Amino acid sequence: MQNKNYEVLVVGAGHAGVEAALAAARLHKKTGLINLYTDKIALMPCNPSVGGPAKGIVVREIDALGGEMGKAADATALQTKLLNSSRGPGVWALRVQSDKEEYSKYMINKVQNQENLDLIVGAAIDLVVENNKIVGVQLQTGEIIYAKTVVLTTGTYLKSLILQGEEKTESGPNGEMTTKGISGSLKALGIDLFRFKTGTPARIYKDSVDLTNAAPEPGTDAKLAFSFSTKTFTPIEKQEMCYLIHTTKETKKIIEENLHRSPMYSGTVESIGPRYCPSFEDKVVRFGQKDTHQIFIEPESKNLDTWYIQGFSTSMPIDVQEKMLKSLPGFENMRVKHWSYAIEYDCIDPMQLKPSLELQKIQGLFTAGQINGTSGYEEAAGQGLIAGINAARQVDQKEPLILKRNEAYIGVMIDDLINKGVWEPYRLLTSRAEHRLLLRNDNAEQRLKEYGYKIGLIQEDEWKEYLNYLDENEKAVQELKEIRFTPKSELAEILLNKYQISLKQGYSGYELMKMPNIPVEEMIPFIPSMQNLRINQIQSITINARFEGYVKKELEQVERFNKLEKKQIPNDLNYDNVANLASEARQKLKKIRPLNIGQASRITGVNPADIQMLLFYLKSQYAND
Template sequence: MKIQNYEVVVVGGGHAGVEAALASARLGKKTALINLYEDKIAAMPCNPSVGGPAKGIVVREIDALGGEMAKAADATALQTKLLNSSRGPGVWALRVQSDKIEYSKYMQRAVKNQKNLDLIANTVTSLLIKNRVAYGVLLADGTEIHAKAVVLTTGTYLKSEILKGVERYESGPNDEKTTNGISESLKELGISLLRFKTGTPARVYIDSVDLSKAIKEPGTDAPLAFSFSTKEYTPIEKQELCYLIHTTEETKKIIEENLHKSAMYSGNVESIGPRYCPSFEDKIVRFPHKETHQIFIEPESLSDDAWYIQGFSTSMPIEVQELMLKSLPGFENMRVKNWAYAIEYDCIDPMQLMPNLELDSVANLFTAGQINGTSGYEEAAGQGLLAGINAVRKIDNKEPLILRRDEAYLGVLVDDLINKGVWEPYRLLTSRAEHRLLLRNDNAEIRLKEYGYKIGLISEAEWLEYQEYNDQIGNAISELKEVRFTPKSELAQILDQKGQATLTHGYSGYEIIKIPTVDINELIPFVPGLQNLRINQLQSIAIEIRFEGYVKKERELVAKLTKLEKKKIPFDIDYNKVANLASEARQKLIKVKPLNIGQASRITGVNPADIQMLLFYLKNEYANQ
C-alpha cells in the first residue's frame, strides 16, 4: 500500500477547491489538490460569467481576503458591467462575461505554479476516518493520501446523474466522470445527505444564429474591476457584446404540449432544483399568464464557436429542445453544439457544519461549495477560501475566521447555511443581508482587507497600498468639508446647467455631495483630493457622505447585536436541562450547537422567548465561568 503524506488534502478542483488549495498552500501547508482531471480546473459547466447581484460583492470579498477568483475574472473578462447602477448603492454589483476556456487555464496555471501545492489527477473512493477524526482519503489506485485536514469540494460530481426527458444515466457535468465512494463514506458516518438538481441550457453554433433583430447588450464604459490589484482595463469598444431576445408564443405552446416529457414533470426527478435559476419549463408552469420571457445570448470564449443561451435551461428530451430553440427569433436555422440537460447530485445538510465549515461530528473534515447545498461559482469560491483558511488555522491551533453578517456577504452565506439549512440550492441575494448598506461593492477592502493581511494571504506591499488607498478616502472627505462654493462659482453654474442642483448660498463640497442629484464626478476638477482616485474610492466617499445618517444608525445597531455574539455558549451545555424551551427550539439547538447567543437567535425555530430561557440558564449555571 502506497501512502503519501500532506498537511491538507482538498478533494475537487472546482471553484471552491482551487481557492481552498491555494489558501492552504500560500499559508505554508503542504497541500494536495485531488481532481478527476488534470486539465479541468475551475471549469464553468454552466453560465460563462462571474459576479452579479450579491455575487459580485462576494468576488470582491474573496479578493480582499487574499483569494484568486477576482484576479482570474479580471484577466479573462470579455465584458464588464456594473449592475443596478440606477438603484441604491446597497445593490450595486459587478458582473463579467468570462472567457471560460481562458479562466480555467488561468486557474490551472495558478495551481501548478503554486509552491507547496501538488495537483493529483485521480478519483477518491472513500474517506479515511478513525475515531471520527478525518486523516485522509483513499484513491482509486489504492494510494492513501494522509493529511491533518480534509476539505471536500466535490461540486455536482457526487453520485451525479444526467437527465434529458426520460433518459437518465450516471455522469458528471458534460458527460464527465462522477464519484460514488464519498457519498457512501458520509452515509457510514451518519452524515445526512440531500439530493439536489441543477441544469444548463444548450450551446448553439454562432454562425447558425441571426441576431439582426436582437437587442445589443454592451458592458459599462468605466474602469471597473473585481480585484484591488487590477490596474489595466479593457476599453468598452474592445469588449464583447451580449444580446437580448424574447421567447415567442410558439415557445410557450411547445412547452405546454410537451410538459409530460420533461424530466422535472414526468416524475423522473425527485430532487429539488434552484428557485432563482429554474428550468425554462418551470418558468412556464410558475408564470402561466406570462406570454414571453427574456433570453440572453452570451459568448463563452474567444476561442469557441458557440453561444450560451442564458435563461433557457431545460430537462426536455432532445427532439423537444430542438423545437424550443427553433421557435426563438433568429434561431430558425440554428445548429446545436451541446444539448441542455439537468443533473442530480448528492450534498450534505449544512446544519451539520460548524461556523468554520468543519463537520460537527467528524473532526478535521471540512466541506465547501455545492456539497453544502449552495449554487453558483462565487458562493463556492468564497466557501472554499474560508474552508482552506480554517483548515490551516485548525492545524495551527488558532481561532477560526468566522465573519459576521454585518462584515461580509460570506458571513451571511455561512450563517444562513448552518443556522437555517437548505431545502433547495442556496443562492446569495441582496435581500438575504439585513446590513446590505454596509456590505457594498465599493468597500470590500475596508471591511475585510485587515483580516486577509493578519491571516497571511495579503502581502505587505498590498497592505501598504491599501492603507494609502484608505487614507486618500479620509483626506478627500476632510477636504470636502473645508472647501466651499458660492452660487456664482464655476461648479455652481455647471450643476445648475446640468440640472443637478441650484446653489442658493454658500455650500461646502461635503454638503453638495449630500444632494442626491449631484454626481461626485462634477467636483473632481475643483477638489484636488478627488483627483486620481479610483471609481470605488469615489463611490465610497459619495455613499458615506450621502447616507451618513443611515450608515451611522446601521453601525449602532450592529454594535448592539455584536454584544450577543460575545455571549458564548459552552460547548458541553445540555439543552435538555434548560427549562421551558420549546420542543422545536431544543431540537434545533442540539442539532446546530451554536457557539454564542447571537448565532442561537438566528436559528430557524428558536424564538425570543427561548433565548430568554437560555440566557437565564447560562446566568445561573455558568455564572462563575
C-alpha cells in the same frame, strides 16, 4: 508524488477547491489537491460569467481576503458591467462575461506554479477516519493519501445523474466521471445527505443564428474591476457583445404540449432545483400568465464558436429541445453543439457544520461549495476560501476565521447555511443581508482587507498600497469639508446652466456631496485630491457622505447584535437541562450546537421565548464564567 502525507488535502478542483487549495498552500501548509483531470480545473459548466447582484460583492470579498477569483475574472473578462447602478448602492454589483477557457487556463497555471501545492490526479472513493477524526482519503487505485485536515469540494459529482427527458445517465457535468464512494462514506459516518438538481442550457453554433433583430447588451467603459490589484481595463469597443431576445408564444405552446416528458413534471425526479435559476419549463408553469420570457445570448470564449443561451436551461428530451430552440427569433436554422441537460447530485445538510465549515461529527473534515447545498461559482469560491483558511489554521491550532453577517456576504451565506439549512439550492441575494448598506461593492477592502493581512494571504506590498488608498480617501474627505462653493463660484454656474440647480448660499464640498441631485463628476475638477482616485474610492466617499445617518444607525444596530454574539454557549451544554424550551428549539439547538446567543437566535425554530429560557439557564449555571 513522493510525499503522501499532507497538512491540508482538498478533494475537487472546481471554484471552491481551487480557492481552498491556494489559500492553504499560501499559508505555508503542505497541500494536496485531488482532481479527476489535470486540464479541467475551475471549469464553468454552466453560465460563463462571474458576479452579479450579491455574487459580485462576494468576489470583491474573496479578493479582499486574499483569494484568486477576482484576479482571474478581471484577467479573462470578455465584457464588464455594473448592475443596478440606477438603484441604491446596497445593490450595486459588478458582473463580467468570462472567457471560460482562459479562466480555467489561468487557474491551472496558478495551481501548477503554487509553492507547497501538489495536484494529485485520481478519483477519491472513501474517507479514512479514526476516532471521529479524518486521517486521509482513499483513491480508486486503493492508494491512501494521508492528511491532517481534508476539504471536500465535490460540486455536482456525488452520485450524479444527467437527465434529458426519459433518459438518465450516470455522469458528471459534460460527460465527465461521477463519484459514488464519498456519498457512501459520509452516510457511514452518520452524515445526512439529500438530493439537489441544477441544469445548463444548450450551446449553439454562432454561425447558425441571426441576431440582426436582437437587442445589443454592451458592457461599460468605466474602469471597474473585482480585484484591488487590477490596474488595466478593457475599453468598451474591445469588449464582446451580448444580446437580448424574447421567447415566443410558440415556445410556450411547445412546453405545454410536452410537459409530461420533463423529468421534473413526469414524476421520475424528486430532487429539488434552484428556485432563482429555474428550468425554462418551470418558468412556463410558474408564470403561466406570461407568453414570453427574456433570453440572453452570451459568448463563452474567444476560442469557441458558440453562444450560451442564458435563461433557457431544460431537461426536456432532445427532440423537444430542438423545437424549443427553433421557435426562438433568429434561431430557425440553429445548429446545436451541446444539448441542455439537468444534473442530479448528492449534498449534505449544512446544519451539520460548524461556522468554520468543519463537520461537527468529524474533526478536521471541512466541506465547501455545492456539497453544502449552494449554487453558483461565487458562493462556492467564497466557501472554499474560508474552508481552506480554517483547515490551515486548525493545523496550526489557531482559532478559525468566522465572518459576521455585518462584515461580509460570505458571512451571511455561511450563517444562513448552518442555522437555517437549505431546502433548495442556496443562492446569495442582496435581500438575505439585513445590513446590505454596510456590505457594498465599493467597501470590501475596508471590511475585510485587514483580516486577509493578519491571516497572511495579503502580502506586505499590497497592504501598504491599501493603507495609501485609505489615506487618499481621508485627504479627499478632509478637502471636501474645507473647500466652500458660493453662489457665484464656477461650480455654481455649471450646476445652474447644465442642471438648473441654484445654490442659494455657500456650501462646503462635503455638504454638496450629500445632495443626491448634485452630479459628483462636476465636483471632481474642483477637488484636486479626488482627481486621481479609483472609481471605488469615489463611490465609497459619495455613499458614506450621502448615507452617513443611515450608516450610523446600521452600525448602532450591529453593536447591539454583537453583544449577543459575545454571550458564549459552552460546547458541552446539555439542552435537556434547560427548562421550558420548545421541543423544536431543543431539537435544533442539539443539532446545530450554536457557539453563542446571537447564533442561537438566528436558528429557524428557535423563538425569543426560547432565547430567554436559555439566557436564564446560562446565568444560573455559569454566573461566575
